[in-house]
Amino acid sequence: MNRRLSLFNVTSLVIGFAFLYLPILLLVIYSFNASRLVTVWGGFSTQWYGALFRNQALMEAAWVTLRIALLSATFATILGTLAALALTRYGRFPGRTLFTGMVYAPMVMPEVITGLSLLLFFVAIDLDRGFWTITLAHTTLTMCFVTVVVQSRLMTFDRSLEEAAMDLGAPPMRTFFTVTLPLIAPSIVAGFLLAFTLSMDDLVIASFNAGPGATTLPIKIYSQVRLGLSPEVNAASAILIGIVTLGVISATLISKRSVLRSRRNAH
C-alpha cells in the first residue's frame, strides 16, 4: 500500500475535517470576540468568559449539569459494567441474544422517543420532574455505552488469570476484586468518561424530563439562543466543547493504553 499522502488524500482530509470542525472552530473564535454583536469581529477579548462567570443563571445551570453528569455516569458505570459481565461471563443463558440486543437498543433509539417514553414513565409513577428524573434518564441513555466499552475488554480477557487466582486460594469475590477489576479498570474509567460527556451535552432527553427546579446548561443555552444570540453563550459553549473533548480524548487514550498493555502481556 502507498503510505505517502497524495494530493487527493490531503484534499479529502482537509475537506472532511473542515466540514466537521469549522463550525465549532468558528464558535470558539467568536467566544473571544470583543464585540457584542455575535457575527461581527470586534477584536480579541476574554470579557465574555468573565461575564459568563458572573451570570448567575448560567452558572447555576452549569453546576446542575455537572452534578447530573457525575451522578448518572456513576450509576451507568456500575449498571453497565454488571451488564457487560453478565453478557460475557454467564455462558448461554436463555434469551442472551435478545438481552444483548436490548442493551444496545438505546444507542440507536431516536433520543426523542427515549425522552418521551421516559417522560411518560415518570408521569405514570408520579415522580416530580427535575434533577433526579434527568439523572435517571441519562443513566438509561449512557449505560449501554459503558456496557459496550467494558464488554469489548472482557471479550479479550484471559480467563485463566481468574482461574489462576482461584487455584491459588482466592474465592470468586476476592478474585474479582484483586484480579478482574484492576485489569478491566481502564475500560471502566473510559466508559465512565464517555457516559459523563454524553450526559453533559444531552439536550433532547434532558428537556423532556427537566422540571422547573432543574435546568441543564444545554437547555439554558438553547433557550437563550432562541431569545437572541449572546457572546456569553459562545463562551459557555466553548468551555463545554473543551470539557467534552477532554473527556473523549482521555477515554480513548485510557482504553487504548489498556489494550496495548494487555496485548503486550499476551506475548
Next chain:
Amino acid sequence: MGKPWRRQLFLRPEHPRLPGSLSLSGEVQSNCLLPENPLPSAPFAAPSPPWSDPGAVPLIRVENVTKRFGEAVAVDHLSLNIFEGEFFCLLGPSGCGKTTLMRMLAGFEMPTEGTITLAGQNLAGVPPYRRPVNMMFQSYALFPHMSVEKNIAFGLKQDGMPKDQIADRVGEMLRLVQLEKLAKRYPSQLSGGQRQRVALARALAKKPKVLLLDEPLGALDKKLREETQFELMDIQHELGMTFVVVTHDQEEAMTMADRIAVMDHGRIVQVATPGEIYEQPKTRFIAEFVGDVNILEGHVMGQENGLWRVKTASADVPLTIDDPDEVLHSGQAVAIAVRPEKMVIQRDPPGPGAINVLTGEVWDIGYLGDWTVYRVKLATGEIVRVTRANASRFVENPIDWDEQVYVTFAPDAAVILAE
C-alpha cells in the same frame, strides 16, 4: 527428601525360557544375538516403586470418571492411581481429554460421573480455592498488574500467612527458580523462560500436595525446553512433591516422567514407565505415537522354543519374534513393531541361517548429525526407517542412494501388537 525409588531403564521381565531357545541365534549377526542369560531383574537394592506394590495407597485415585460436554465425551470411564512423589505424565494427542482430566483435578470442571479422591478426601463439590492442589497454566496466567514477588506471594496471602513468613517463602521460591534479581519486575518485562519460572514459583509457593502442570514447556524454544525439563525433574526431586504433567510432546514425557499414561479418545491406553511404553507398547496407537516405529503386517504361524514365528509379505522367510507376553493363536493377524534404531542396515547379504532379514533399496537418506536415517523401500513398496548412530566422524564407503541393502533385527527388538 527425594523419592525412595530410582528412575530406571526398562528391564526385561523374567520369563522361563526353554533351554533350546538359543539354537536359532547360532548363525545370526553378532548384533542380533539373544542375551545369553536373562538380565537380573534388579541389580541394586532400591525399594520397588509404589505402582508395583499392591499394598501401596495412591495419593490421587480417579475412579471410573466420565466427563461430558453436552453430547461430546471428553473423558470416558477413566480410572487411574497416582502415588505420592510421582512425576506423572498424561500424554496424548490434542483432544484426547488429558487437559479435561487435569482441570477436573484442579476443580475447574466437575466429573459427570465417577469420583476423584485426593489423600482419602473425596473432591466432589470442592471448589478450586479449597483444594490442596496448585496448577501451572499453559499460558502461565501471571497477573500483569503485579510484580514477580507479588505474583508469587498471591497464594500465600490468600491463606492469611503472616507478612514476614510470606517474604521468607517468596525469597525461597525466587532462589529455587533463580530469579532473585527480577523480584520487582512486572511480567511484561520478562522473557518467556523467565515467565515460565515465575509461574512455576507461584504454583510451588503454597507447597501443594500435588502440582499440576499444563503443557509447562510448550511455549519455550527447543534448547530451553530441554534444559527446563531437567530443571523441573531436579525441583520435583528436591521438593519430593507429586507432579502431574499434561503434554502432547512424547519426548518431554519420556524425559521427565516416572510413569506415563497415554490417552486417546478420553480413555487411558497404557500406564507404564517410559521404558515400558517405548519398548513394550500395548497398542499400535502407542507404538506410533511414542517415537518412530516400523510396522509390518503379518499372520502368526506358531510358537517355536518360546519364540513366535510370523509370516509377513515384507520378508521372504517368516520372522522370529521374542515377545513372550503375548497370547496368540495360529493364523491371527498381528502387527510387528520395530523401532528404527533397533534395525541394522548392511550392504552384504547376511549368512544363510540369518533371521529377520528384509531386503530393499535405499530410497532416502537423512543426515541429522548424530543420526543418519535411511528410508529403505521393500519389494512390497513399504518404506522401512532405519537409523544408525554416527559413532565416528567419517565412514568409509558409506551406503548410498538406490543401493540394494539388507535390513535385519534381533528377535527381541520387535514387539507383536495383537490389536
